[in-house]
Amino acid sequence: MPASHAQSDAAVLAADTPVERPVYDTVVIGAGIAGLTIAHRLNRAGNSVLVLEASGRVGGAIQTHRDGDFLVECGPNTVRDTHPEVGELIEEAGLLEERIVASRSAKKRYIVRGGKPVAMPMSPPAFIKTSLFSIRAKLRLAAEPFIRRANPEKEETVAEFVHRRLGKEFLDYAIDPFVSGVHAGRPQDLSVSQVFPRLVEIEQRYGSLILGQIRGASERKRRAEKPRSAAPMFSFARGLDRLPRELARQLGEAVLIGCTVTGFAREGREWAVEYSDAADRQQSVRSLSVVYCGGLQQADLLKPLGPETDLLQGVYYPPLCVIALGYRRDDVGHPLDGFGLLVPSIEKRNILGALFTSTLFEGRAPDGHVLITAFVGGSQQPEMTNGDDQRIIRTAEDDLRDLLDIHGRSVFRHVTRWSAAIPQYNLGYGAVKNALTALEKRHTGLFFAGNYRSGISVSDTIHFSYKISETIGKYIAAQKTIRDEPTP
Numbered sequence: 001m002p003a004s005h006a007q008s009d010a011a012v013l014a015a016d017t018p019v020e021r022p023v024y025d026t027v028v029i030g031a032g033i034a035g036l037t038i039a040h041r042l043n044r045a046g047n048s049v050l051v052l053e054a055s056g057r058v059g060g061a062i063q064t065h066r067d068g069d070f071l072v073e074c075g076p077n078t079v080r081d082t083h084p085e086v087g088e089l090i091e092e093a094g095l096l097e098e099r100i101v102a103s104r105s106a107k108k109r110y111i112v113r114g115g116k117p118v119a120m121p122m123s124p125p126a127f128i129k130t131s132l133f134s135i136r137a138k139l140r141l142a143a144e145p146f147i148r149r150a151n152p153e154k155e156e157t158v159a160e161f162v163h164r165r166l167g168k169e170f171l172d173y174a175i176d177p178f179v180s181g182v183h184a185g186r187p188q189d190l191s192v193s194q195v196f197p198r199l200v201e202i203e204q205r206y207g208s209l210i211l212g213q214i215r216g217a218s219e220r221k222r223r224a225e226k227p228r229s230a231a232p233m234f235s236f237a238r239g240l241d242r243l244p245r246e247l248a249r250q251l252g253e254a255v256l257i258g259c260t261v262t263g264f265a266r267e268g269r270e271w272a273v274e275y276s277d278a279a280d281r282q283q284s285v286r287s288l289s290v291v292y293c294g295g296l297q298q299a300d301l302l303k304p305l306g307p308e309t310d311l312l313q314g315v316y317y318p319p320l321c322v323i324a325l326g327y328r329r330d331d332v333g334h335p336l337d338g339f340g341l342l343v344p345s346i347e348k349r350n351i352l353g354a355l356f357t358s359t360l361f362e363g364r365a366p367d368g369h370v371l372i373t374a375f376v377g378g379s380q381q382p383e384m385t386n387g388d389d390q391r392i393i394r395t396a397e398d399d400l401r402d403l404l405d406i407h408g409r410s411v412f413r414h415v416t417r418w419s420a421a422i423p424q425y426n427l428g429y430g431a432v433k434n435a436l437t438a439l440e441k442r443h444t445g446l447f448f449a450g451n452y453r454s455g456i457s458v459s460d461t462i463h464f465s466y467k468i469s470e471t472i473g474k475y476i477a478a479q480k481t482i483r484d485e486p487t488p
């Protein structure tokens with residue numbers, strides 16, 4: 001069915017008169033970046049799609065808030081252009097001209113040590129000179145090539161892996177703040193093979209991370225390939241939610257907001273999807289396929305699919321608060337000349353870290369002001385998200401005053417609370433992914449996509465969504481061929 005039919009069908013659904021339920025090629029559950037990318041790709045290939053979104057807006061974790069001349073990202077602040085599909089999607093959405101790349105100074109990152117932000121060394125000479133690591137830690141790092149490979153059969157946590165290969169200080173002052181900054185997680189819980197599969201691969205292939213980096217770099221040079229860390233970071237002039245909003249705009253009435261899917265089941269060769277609409281009416285649609293992009297926070301919806309779903313329900317999403325604070329530039333002593341600062345848990349602060357938002361991108365704060373975004377909670381300190389907004393703001397302000405030499409009070413404040421922020425790929429997460437594959441095999445026409453499967457970054461989620469859209473497209477085509485075959 002062409003996209004235009006899907007749109008008029010969606011409109012029909014909202015009407016009061018009972019009609020014969022239309023059959024879509026795909027019903028997408030959830031209008032986060034995964035659901036919208038898949039709907040966009042399938043629609044573009046001529047399939048009819050219906051996207052059902054529970055909340056009153058599209059974008060899921062991607063949310064931009066504008067208040068006067070302050071522009072706040074409530075979820076992701078930057079996307080790394082690590083996969084070609086990311087650029088392709090932006091081009092297809094017609095947003096290439098609105099894309100803005102993070103400022104060059106974003107390469108500099110600070111880590112807090114002894115209560116002071118210290119620049120992370122970005123080159124071997126800087127590493128030798130830095131005060132971020134002790135001489136003992138530097139010597140320990142130099143011994144890394146002599147440490148034997150681990151047994152590849154035994155899954156390790158990030159902490160076990162890094163401690164074994166690079167030493168405790170490197171774990172405490174580099175990896176711990178990095179994983180709490182990116183994953184809102186704890187290195188003692190996260191699985192290294194799930195979160196840093198490349199590191200495990202390098203260890204197994206070269207026997208050493210340091211030698212692997214050197215050899216890998218020369219191999220990449222031969223293949224004219226860039227490392228992932230060199231991929232540019234970007235946003236849009238009017239904020240990151242431009243991408244989901246534009247994708248949804250182009251899909252038109254094929255996206256229904258305020259519609260919570262309450263159940264779905266296979267009926268013959270089709271799927272029946274039940275949802276309550278924005279007016280709280282129970283509705284039902286039929287489709288050849290269903291893609292679940294709703295996240296595992298609501299995994300009880302999946303329970304009827306089978307016992308494997310117990311594993312999915314056990315995935316931990318820690319709470320997280322994002323606190324955007326605007327200050328007069330003159331009140332901040334620190335030059336804010338970088339991406340931001342990360343706080344190792346060993347430093348026992350209240351914030352996990354802070355982004356120098358107005359340094360990263362222009363147009364985030366009015367003239368003469370800066371915008372800083374602090375993070376509180378995560379797996380490290382979930383209890384820090386308790387209490388009202390005033391308490392959370394004070395917590396962040398107290399830490400920032402000290403760390404960034406701030407004299408006055410903030411002149412702008414905005415708090416976003418995520419009760420279940422980011423799925424933790426903890427030890428044993430491979431079984432969660434296997435359960436998803438098993439469910440797809442058992443329930444033909446059902447697919448799973450989203451950050452609980454693809455990797456947590458926006459770019460990994462887009463990359464995976466492109467791949468699965470192809471699989472879904474082939475499935476739909478095969479179903480149509482069977483349906484259209486004349487009965488002998």
Ligand SMILES: Cc1cc2nc3c(=O)[nH]c(=O)nc-3n(C[C@H](O)[C@H](O)[C@H](O)COP(=O)(O)OP(=O)(O)OC[C@H]3O[C@@H](n4cnc5c(N)ncnc54)[C@H](O)[C@@H]3O)c2cc1C
Nearest residue numbers: 030032033034054060061075076077261294450451457458
């Ligand atoms: C605070 C924060 C900061 C982040 N920072 C970065 C960053 O800087 N860079 C980066 O790359 N990534 C970052 N991420 C991660 C990234 O934003 C997410 O992993 C990604 O956007 C998730 O997309 P998704 O489509 O898988 O899920 P989501 O965005 O969670 O979308 C799922 C959607 O499904 C809907 N839904 C759920 N159940 C139902 C139902 N039953 N019926 C209908 N709809 C349903 C939800 O309402 C939601 O809109 C951050 C995440 C957070 C929370």
